[in-house]
Amino acid sequence: MSLIALLIEIPVAFLLGLTSVIHGWGRVDEQAAASPMDWVPVLWLGGFTLGVLVIAVFFLYSAHPFAGAVQLLVAAIALCFTIAAWHDQYERAHPRPLPTRAGMPPLNHVTDR
Structure with a gap:
């Protein structure tokens, strides 16, 4: 069951x-200006993490400690x-x-000679 x-x-x-990489490809030109946060990759990865945690709890609850430990390791990764996304x-x-x-004269500063 754990292998499946x-x-x-x-x-x-x-x-x-x-899909996260493809989703970000169109934004290469937008890197110069600040834009609002894109929550799509964060929510997708968070949902995947939550799903893996649910499977880990299921395995731990059903007395399969090795399978639960593997799932907890996958969830940690x-x-x-x-978090990186x-x-x-x-x-x-x-x-x-x-x-x-700071401490430097302006670039267009004209000095009196």
């Missing part, structure tokens, strides 16, 4: 990753990808401000 669940999760995770979207939506030129 794992064999189902692998193609689902692959398709989820593929999926959670890392979810959230962080990527947050950084894209909230870019760092450009550094100021």
